[in-house]
Amino acid sequence: MSARVLMVQGCTSDAGKSTVVAALCRWLRRRGVRVAPFKPQNMALNAAVTADGGEIGRAQAVQAQACGLVPHTDFNPVLLKPSSDKGAQVIVHGRAIGQMDAVGYHDYKRVAFDAVLASHRRLAAGFDAVVVEGAGSPAEINLRANDIANMGYAEAVDCPVILVADIDRGGVFAHLVGTLALLSDSERARVAGFVINRFRGDIVLLQSGLDWLERETGKPVLGVLPYLHGLHLEAEDALPTDAPAKPEATLRVAVPVLPRISNHTDFDPLRAHPQVDLRFVGPGEPVPPCDLIVLPGSKATRADLAWLRAHGWDHGIARHLRYGGRLLGICGGLQMLGRAVHDPLAIEGEAGSSEGLGWLELETTLRADKQLRAVSGRLADDSAAVRGYEIHCGVSEGPALTQPFARLDDGRDDGAVSADGQVIGSYLHGLFDHPEALAAMLRWAGLATAQPLDMAALREAAIERLADAVEAHLDTARLVALLEPVR
Structure with a gap:
């Protein structure tokens, strides 16, 4: 049959x-x-x-x-x-x-x-x-x-x-x-x-x-x-345009809409959370006042990094951090937070190197072999369990990685946390899907008492x-x- x-x-x-x-x-x-x-x-x-x-x-x-x-x-x-x-x-x-x-x-x-x-x-x-x-x-x-x-x-x-x-x-x-x-x-x-x-x-x-x-x-x-x-329910590819009213929202999150933004579904739990006002910020819009800026994944990290600079995000991020805001980079966003991104094999565009934003002491080299993993572990401070998945060609190296964001069950460490705790970079997509990790990240971003949200149950x-x-x-x-x- x-x-x-x-x-x-x-x-x-x-x-x-x-x-x-x-x-x-x-x-x-x-x-x-x-x-x-x-x-x-x-x-x-x-x-x-x-x-x-x-x-x-x-x-x-x-x-x-x-x-x-x-x-x-x-x-x-x-x-x-x-x-x-x-x-x-x-x-x-x-x-x-x-x-x-x-x-x-x-x-x-x-x-x-x-x-x-x-x-x-x-x-x-x-x-x-x-x-x-x-x-x-x-x-x-x-x-x-x-x-x-x-x-x-x-x-x-x-x-x-x-x-x-x-x-x-x-x-x-x-x-x-x-x-x-x-x-x-x-x-x-x-x-x-x-x-x-x-x-x-x-x-x-x-x-x-x-x-x-x-x-x-x-x-x-x-x-x-x-x-x-x-x-x-996750969108196929188009960015969501509906923004429901959230009278309880107290945490403001801004995400730049990179030309090659990838896995923007990472932010669905934040969009669904009643206490979070998440805004996708498009070209020509100023960096808004907020508690947390998240640099998303990218399919063309160096090109999107140049786009950020052309639209004033480098200065906006510096001002945001100067006033005590938090900054998170996911996958390509993590790579942008480092000192440099190298693409010697022209994996994502023309071969060459780009200066990063410099908020984490690491450099990333794009390689031909793509890393594809479903992972689990705990945040490095042991405050929460974490699950997610990796999809990236970059390999990051540098002293920032000695203070990791998460310790994974397969024995590896993920990401980096700045010495002052204001900046985090992680390769983990789906980071906010796990209720424990979501609550811990919202506390870090400034939401002292976060309502529980289970994205898997909502889905x-x-x-x-x-x-x-x-x-x-x-x-x-x-x-x-x-x-x-x-x-």
Whole structure:
């Protein structure tokens, strides 16, 4: 018996494909179906470390949780991590194979597709159902040749497709009808129905439009999912734009939006915490008054370091520390806090060296071998347990590391703490996910009594809400028919 495959594609990026796949995965798991998530090709700087020692898109790790599975590289066999406007690091089955520009990768897609189909075959053989997430839109005419992310994959494995559109951004009927019009006849035929996402208001006022859509296209509307306020689930790649009101917030945190910011999901627990007012600060905005500045991860550390200087963050950070503020650097942010960053092999751009911000006595050299680890341990002051994961090419050395941030269970030390305790650097992504570590870091930043917050529990509750929405708002009988196993 081979698994039944159902693909979720979107009219646009951020239409809700990731959340719909997570919702369907948990709904199927509730029904006792052995289900796995799959995204043939992902382009994202939010990544997760897998059980088999590779990396995949962060959204696929969340979808794995929805399935009750540990993340595996087969769930996202091809991951592209942009390092510039025209180039990206290409990761196949969890391992970086090098940098490619857009033209070079277009030629490489034939090879990448072999990896996609190999993962597909393994999942199809090991599960009852596979729920697949597309990438961007299937109607990108310029990318149709050699497509491996949307209809190219669907045609190769002969699976039905659900088309998702986001009504919250407007033009939902144009998105759906226009997308169908740009597909080939065979692609259009495999679209099994539509899901309209993020609806606010009275469904009665939408019904005439739904009726028109079904008459116009001959395709059923499988359901209308409501806008779920306060949903704590990692974004695929786009920075979150909603900022809920927090009347209890007393700790102010600022994060610069680096051009190649990576793993900004590190900050989801801070965004969710009722006592923390976290602000992503974009280009052209001044460094705001705050208690804590966090330098995030970066896919192009030296280029983003130059960006920080060009936008006055070096002076803003110096002023912040002079007035007693705290400074944290995570991964690439740690590297920026040192004396220098060296890239002799042109791992992230042109070969060369850059002067760091100089707040920690260490230097970092980028190397070809990427460090990929899930880790656990305790903060060096023994105040809390800590868990997280490492994804970095840099190796840091220097006297600052003799005063580490954390002591890991594998015998290594992580990061550094300045002599005055104002500055911390760590390679650990997911640092704030663990309730003990979050509380300890908030105390260090100035929040004397922090309310407890368990990000894993919030994420689990969000996945359950999504599955509830499937039960309440989608045509589950049609979904079951689409997912009947092939014998």
